[in-house]
Amino acid sequence: xxxxxxxxxxxxxxxxxxxxxxxxxxxxxxxxxxxxxxxxxxxxxxxxxxxxxxxxxxxxxxxxxxxxxxxxxxxxxxxxxxxxxxxxxxxxxxxxxxxxxxxxxxxxxxxxxxxxxxxxxxxxxxxxxxxxxxxxxxxxxxxxxxxxxxxx
Numbered sequence: 001x002x003x004x005x006x007x008x009x010x011x012x013x014x015x016x017x018x019x020x021x022x023x024x025x026x027x028x029x030x031x032x033x034x035x036x037x038x039x040x041x042x043x044x045x046x047x048x049x050x051x052x053x054x055x056x057x058x059x060x061x062x063x064x065x066x067x068x069x070x071x072x073x074x075x076x077x078x079x080x081x082x083x084x085x086x087x088x089x090x091x092x093x094x095x096x097x098x099x100x101x102x103x104x105x106x107x108x109x110x111x112x113x114x115x116x117x118x119x120x121x122x123x124x125x126x127x128x129x130x131x132x133x134x135x136x137x138x139x140x141x142x143x144x145x146x147x148x149x150x151x152x
Contacts, residue, residue, distance in 0.1 A: 014063045014101040018134055018145045020052070021059040027052050029134065029145040039083030041144055048077070051131070053148040057115075060104040060134055061097075069094065070137035072106050073144075074118050076128040086122045090132075104134070109149070116151060 019026040031046025062069050075087035092106045108114040109132065124130035133144040 014061065014097060016063050016065075016100075018064065018136065019061040020054050020057055020147055021061065022054055023056050023058065026061065027054060027147070029147055031146065032136075033080075033133070033144040033146060035142065035144075040081065041079050043080075044143070048080075048146075051146050051148055053129075053150050055150040055152045057106065057109040057132075057149070060092075060106065061101065062104060062134065062136060063101040064136060065100040067136040067138045067143070069102060069104055069134060070142060071133075071135040072104070072109075073133045073135060074122055074130055074149075075133070076122050076124040076130055078128050079131070088118055088121055090118065112151070115149060119149065119151060 018029045020029065029052070031048075031050035032044055033041040034044040036042045060072075069092070072090040072092045073087055074090060075085055078085040079087060090106055090108050092104045095103045095105070097103055108118060119130045122130060130149045131146045132149055133146050136143045136145065
């Protein structure tokens with residue numbers, strides 16, 4: 001089952017926002033960070049307490065008019081304290097669902113073995129867990145929508 005089906009409304013349109021599809025249904029990412037003048041990320045809407053933890057990523061749905069996915073990135077929480085914190089950009093594929101809704105497939109997040117490698121690569125730990133960021137961009141502005149990853 002493609003996760004995008006879970007986002008359908010009766011009228012055939014998609015729920016606005018950024019969502020991570022899981023086997024238990026979609027999880028909306030409501031908090032986001034922006035790059036501060038010192039180069040570090042800082043939470044611009046919500047806080048790290050509003051960031052969900054996900055263990056089984058299937059797809060990502062982005063439906064914010066005039067915003068497009070610019071990157072998928074993984075880092076640990078140190079990225080909020082050190083602009084040189086370890087991070088990795090993750091390749092993704094896009095499938096357009098309508099004028100503003102895009103479904104992202106991120107194979108490296110969907111496969112547990114690759115996700116384990118990425119978490120190790122950014123030196124995530126219990127004290128500084130791994131965060132995946134869906135980076136949405138428009139007109140030179142970027143918003144970093146985070147979610148934590150849990151390896152089961």
